[in-house]
Amino acid sequence: MFGYAGRILRIDLSTGKTKISPLSEEYAKKYIGGIGLGMRLLLDNSKPGVDPFSPENPLILTTGPFSGTMAPTGGNGHAFVSKSPLTCGLGEAKSHGFFGAELKRAGYDAVIFENRAEKPVYVWIDDDIVQIIDAKHLWGKSPVETEDAIREELGDYYIRVASIGLAGEKLTRVAAIMNDATRAAGRTGMGAVMGSKNLKAIAVRGTKDVSVADPDGFMEFVKMMHERMKGPATVKYRTLGTPLNVLVHNSLGALPTRNFTNAVFEGAEKVSGEYLNEHFVVKLNGCSSCAMRCEHIAVVPEGPYKGTTTRVEYEPLWAFGPHCGVDRMDAIIKAMDLCNYYGLDSLSTGNIVGFAMDCYEHGILTKKDTDGLELEFGNAEAMIELVHKIGKREGIGDILAEGVKRAAEKIGKGAEKYANHIKGLEMTGYDIRGLKTAALGYAVSFRGADHNRHGAYGLDLKGTVDRFKVEKGRAKLVIDLENLYTIIDSLIICKFSRGTYYEGFKDLARYYTLVTGIEMTPEELELTGERINNLGRLFNIREGFTRKDDHLPPKIMSTPIPDDTVSKGSYITQEELDLMLDDYYATRGWTRDGVPTLEKLKELGLEDLAHIVEGKIKTKKRAK
Amino acid sequence: MSSIHARKFVSADPDKCVGCCVCEYACSYEKEKTFNPVKSRIRVVRLDSLIDMSITCRLCENPPCVLACPRDALSQSEETGIIIVDEDKCNGCGWCIEACDYGAIMLHPEKKVVFVCDLCDGSPKCVEWCPEEALDFVTADVLAQKARISAVKKLFQEALRSETS
Incomplete structure (x- = not known):
C-alpha cells in the first residue's frame, strides 16, 4: 500500500501478547484513517455498555494515510479513539507534532491497546519490535519528564512519546494524552482511559520509508499547498494565532464570560491575542512537515510565574481567562502550563474552574468545601490552586476531576444549573446563545460540546447567515461542514489549514489518490464523511444515546x-x-428520534451495523 | 582548489527555523525518492520548545571526517568542498561520525555506508523548500556580513528604544 503502512498492531496489555493484522483496502477507503478508522475499529473490538475504565474498553491509536509523508499539516497527525469516560459515548481526540509520523514510519496505521496491565508499564514500539516495559519509575512524572526519561533510558533522542501525567494515572476524567512536549490529544478524557490500562506512555521509533503512489504528482500538489499556506487562508495562524478570537468574539457579544454569565468580557484587551503576542510570545514552532507554523510559545517575563513557558491557543486561554473572569495573562499561561504538567485537557479544566467559581458565587460551594480557597470569579491565584487540586485529585479537586456533569451531581444543591456541558463534555469558547447555527452543530456533535466537529460558528460570525435566527435549512449547512470535518480528522490534516483546500472535497480526494493510489472521487469522499458521522451516531446509539x-x-x-x-x-x-x-435528523435521513434508517445504512455501506438500530426505529416515541 | 571563501554551504538561521522538518522530507525525497528523515542529509534539532535548528555539512577546511577515515573512503571535492564518499571503500566503521562536531555525516540505514550533504549539484532542495526561508546556501563570508548587519540593526533598535522610553 502507499501512504498507508497496511498494518494494524494489537497489544494485549494483560498478557503482553502482540499481533499484527493487515489493513484491508476496503477499510482504508471506507474509513480513511484517523478518527474514521478508529471509530470502526472501536465498534469492531468492543462490547456495548462496558465501563470506559473497564479493561474491555480498548484504546485505539491511529495515524492517517498522509502521516509520515511530506503533506503539509497532514504528515504529522495521530488520533486516539475509545469510549469516553466523560460522555460514555464516542471519545476521540487528535494531536499533531511528530509522534504520528514516527508511528507510521514504524509501520502502523493503527494500534489497538486491549485489556489492562497489572502494574504501570509503557509500550516501546521500535519498528517491528514491540516491548512492554515496567514504568514504576515513571509513575507520577509529568508527560515532559516521562518523554525525557524514556529517551534517556532507551538511548535514542529521536524517540517520540505520547504519555499521560498524574491526571491520567488518577483517572481524572478530563485527562489528556500529551506528545512532543506541547501537544495534546485533549478532549473526551482519552488520558484517563490510558491510565485505566496502567499504560503510562507509548514510545515510538520508526525508521521505515513512507512512499506515495504518484510521487511527481504528489510533490507538485505539495508545492501548490506550500504556496497556498503562505497566502491569506493561514494569515491568522501565522500571525496572532487563534487568540485573535478574543477581541473578535468580544466585539460580537460571543465571548462566554464567567461561566456563560456574560458574553462580553471587560478585561478582554488584557487577554487578547494582540496583548499576548506583544508581551509573551517569544517563538513560533511548526509541526513535522508543516508549511504554516502556528505554535505560539509564550514565556512569562516577570512576576510570580516568571519563566513559565507554554504553547498558547485560544480555547485554553478563553477557558482560564474570560470564562473564569481572569484578566491576568501570566496566570492564564501558568494554568495552561500546569495542565500540560498534570496531563489535563486545558479546555475542560478551565471550564471546571469556572463552574466551581459560579457555584461559589452562588453559595453552592463555600470556603469550607474549597479548603479555604476564595473562588470568586477573577481570582487568579485561586484558579491556579484549583488546577493543582484537580491535577492531584486533592480535596474539592477530587470531585471536580470528574468533569462538570458528574461534579454537579455530586455537589447537588442545584449545581447542575451551572454545569455547562453537552453529553458530559465541557463547553468551548463560543457563546452559542447568539450563534444559533453553531448551536445545532454543538447539540448533535457525537463527542459532546464541540466547535471542532462542524465549525458552523464561522457561518454565524462571518454573517453568512442571521446568527440570531433559527430556520429550516440550517441543518444542511451544518451537515455539509460535519462531513468535511470528519474527513479532515480522518485524513488527519490540521484544521488550521482547512482554508487552503480551496476546492474542498475535490482537492482532498485528489490529494488522497496521489498519496494512496486508491481511486476516490470528491462525491465518494463526501459520502465517506457522511458514513463516518453516521458511525459516530451508531456508536452512541449502541451505548444508549x-x-x-x-x-x-x-x-x-x-x-x-x-x-x-x-x-x-x-x-x-x-x-x-x-x-x-x-x-x-430529516436532512441526515434519520428518524425523528435521530436513528439512522436501514436505507441510510445501506446507502452508506454500513449494513453490517444494522443490528445497532434494529428495534430502535419504530418502537421509540419522540422524546419531549 | 577553490578557496574556502568561495565555498557555499547550507546554513540555518535559528531565529527563523521552526523545526518543521520540511528540509528532511525534501532531502530524503530528492536523494532517495521516499519520505524518511533517517535518509535525510540535513537533520533538525529542537530543544525545550524554544530552540529549533537544522544542521548539515559545513564543508570544513581540512575536514576532520576525511582525516579520521582509516580506509581513505572520504575525500573533499576541490571544486565545491563537499565530502565525497567512496561507497566501495567505506565499511561503516563510524570514525568519521565521531570526528564530525555537527553530526552531519551519518550511517545510512540500509546501505551500511556513511552519507553526507552533497549540495544537490549546487541547488540544495532543502533551501528551495524551506517554508520559513530559514535556510541559506551561502559562503562563510556572506554569513558574517549578514550577522554584522543584523547585530547592528539590533543595537540601533535597542538604542532607539532606550532613547524614546
Missing part, C-alpha cells in the same frame, strides 16, 4: 445574554432546539 442527549448546556437555554451588545437578549428555547433537531 437518544434524542434527549442532543441537548444544549443549561445556561444556553435559560439565561438570555444580559450585556449591552449586539447579541443582547439572545438565547435558545426548547422549541428552537426541536426545530433544529427535526430539520437535522
